Amino acid sequence: MSIWVGEDAKVLIQGVTGRQGTFHGSKMVEYGTDIVGGVTPGKGGMTVSLHDRMVPVYNSMEEAVGETMAEVSVIYVPPPYAGAAIKEAASAFQSVRGGGLVVCITEGIPILDMVDVVNAMASYPDVRLIGPNCPGIITPGSNGGSKIGIMPGHIHRKGRIGIVSKSGTLTYEAVAQTTGIGEGQSTCIGIGGDPVQGTGFIDCLEAFESDPQTEAIVLIGEIGGSAEEEAAEWISANGTKPVVGFVAGSTAPPGKRMGHAGAIISGGKGTAAEKISAFRSAGIHVADDPSVIGQVLADALIEAGLRDS
Structure with missing residues (x-):
């Protein structure tokens, strides 16, 4: 699946x-x-x-x-x-x-x-x-698969980790790190960072929660808006699978748009600190730096009894 x-x-x-x-x-x-x-x-x-x-x-x-x-x-x-x-x-x-x-x-x-x-x-x-x-969506197969978008195909492999991200390049980083610890991906989705979009975090979380192939989820957000807080609330109320989260933009100055049209801290809202706090409150395993996503995922799988070491 x-x-x-x-x-x-x-x-x-x-x-x-x-x-x-x-x-x-x-x-x-x-x-x-x-x-x-x-x-x-x-x-x-x-x-x-x-x-x-x-x-x-x-x-x-x-x-x-x-x-x-x-x-x-x-x-x-x-x-x-x-x-x-x-x-x-x-x-x-x-x-x-x-x-x-x-x-x-x-x-x-x-x-x-x-x-x-x-x-x-x-x-x-x-x-x-x-x-x-957005970079698109990819479902790796045992031999090939469906790569629909601009992501580099060679870093993906079939597995049990669902990945959803606003950032294209951080999607690739999360994929490379899950592959690097011996895991693979069920489906990876880059939803994009525009303020008006088709599919959001909660749509993806609901689908991953219902997918028998997906046993854990990596969610990568960024500053601006409230999508990450809403995702954390959904996970707290409905999630049964381990989730690893990372929020990009923790050093961004307020009021300055950072790359994506939606990535802006306005009126003191949408800060990385607020989002990370929401993640922790929902029981999400937070990676403080993108370079440790793989290790945090491995620890989360071990804690859930889904991996030995």
């Missing part, structure tokens, strides 16, 4: 003929992802070479889903057009196959566009959006 994406998911790439779509699409195929097609309006009928596979291009998502019955789409479309691409994908998945997953990698989508997208997603209850401004 895994969450939302199986090892053999059929995937479409929106923006497949662009530089980012072609480059990352090739890396996805190289990893073992089953890319069954791409979408670029006006370029339907052509094919594009991704690593060792020739992939058909369609003019619309409805046509592409109908022809391939893909269940996932990943979006590498420029910011001015990404909102429309998300809505097109959601509509196609809902109408053609009754649901699906949309993963939007694009950074810099105007916030009002995303407000419109999130409102529109209410019309597609069986379609999930991950992102935007």
